[in-house]
Amino acid sequence: MRGTSAASLREVVEAAEHTFRTADAPLEQTADELFSALEVIDGSNQLLRLLSDGGLPASVKQQAARELFGSRIGQAALSVVLDVVGRRWSEQEDVLDALERVGVVALLEQASRSGSLERVEEELFQVSRLIDATPELSEAFDDARERPAERAGVLGRLLSGRVDPITLSLATQAVARRSEAKPSRRVLELAEYASERRGRLLAVVTSARPLTEQQSARLGAILDRIYGRPVQMNVEVSSDVVGGLRIQVGDDLYDATVLSRLAQARERLAS
Incomplete structure (x- = not known):
């Protein structure tokens, strides 16, 4: 707004x-x-x-x-x-x-x-990733686009008893609302808002392989300095990232992956 x-x-x-x-x-x-x-x-x-x-x-x-x-x-x-x-x-x-x-x-x-705010934030992030990583779930949401209650029911049955009740309420509300935004993005926005409520920013870090504790600590310190406040990192591993990291903090995207560099090189050669 x-x-x-x-x-x-x-x-x-x-x-x-x-x-x-x-x-x-x-x-x-x-x-x-x-x-x-x-x-x-x-x-x-x-x-x-x-x-x-x-x-x-x-x-x-x-x-x-x-x-x-x-x-x-x-x-x-x-x-x-x-x-x-x-x-x-x-x-x-x-x-x-x-x-x-x-x-x-x-x-x-x-x-x-x-005392469950941190857990709710982490679970919302994981639910967002789950939706993105499950084609059948994304397809079910697309099929029920005009039936909000059905979308909420699908996610409710999947998450019930597995997450905090507040996570369940937030996630089902996110997918049930008629919106142009993807359900996974809507859930991620709630995770980001939960992070803000904790006085932190949320960073989604995508890497080709799990980060070591030392690497995570170093990256966290760098992001804290950049934004001048604590940054909560959620790290996910993806085969699409061949070397380097992709870091999303709100609307800021830091993409230092090999694939990104190759794409940029191709664009320069084609121009």
């Missing part, structure tokens, strides 16, 4: 975090209610247009949301919904993104309180 939406999202998240600190309801319940509200709004173009209309007074949109959700969700979730629809957004979809982000914040806050 940029501009107006970015400012609104920041304010919504700050207000929600204050609400979560004093809420009586379990944060997992609040997150579920926010995701449910998102699904209802996303399922009606007319409702989405109404609640995101910047030309309407905030009170009109909030009253519509209160009538729709007041008896269906708890006070903490309702407070967030009213705050979201009462603000200005650049795009209709930004309302949905904001509701989802606050639901994610609720789950990550609960993970932080229970």
Whole structure:
């Protein structure tokens, strides 16, 4: 998000975090209610247009949301919904993104309180890699593109009992949401956000062979110096990387692989 939406999202998240600190309801319940509200709004173009209309007074949109959700969700979730629809957004979809982000914040806050945030971050990364590495899973998601509940069910059955319940909730929400982004990318974005919540950046390091402890420590120190903050490294081994490393930190890509150098050489020869 940029501009107006970015400012609104920041304010919504700050207000929600204050609400979560004093809420009586379990944060997992609040997150579920926010995701449910998102699904209802996303399922009606007319409702989405109404609640995101910047030309309407905030009170009109909030009253519509209160009538729709007041008896269906708890006070903490309702407070967030009213705050979201009462603000200005650049795009209709930004309302949905904001509701989802606050639901994610609720789950990550609960993970932080229970001491499982690091585990959730690592599991989300592994789930993202699992989706990419399993053609049958990616195909199942593509086939069920217009059936979000089915996509969530596929991943839920695969992960149930194998990961932290908060990881399961986050991952299934990521794949269930209608989005142009690949399911694996959506899950990875949540891993990156979890890392940010821990005050760290997430680096995806791809190598032709496992790194030694000394190599990992040296690379970690380099990345820490570059970004001026701790960087959480997740290392994966791929035969596509023939010598060198490929390092992804957010939008930054450091590609020093032999294949990359050969590709660059071919481009120079062809030009």
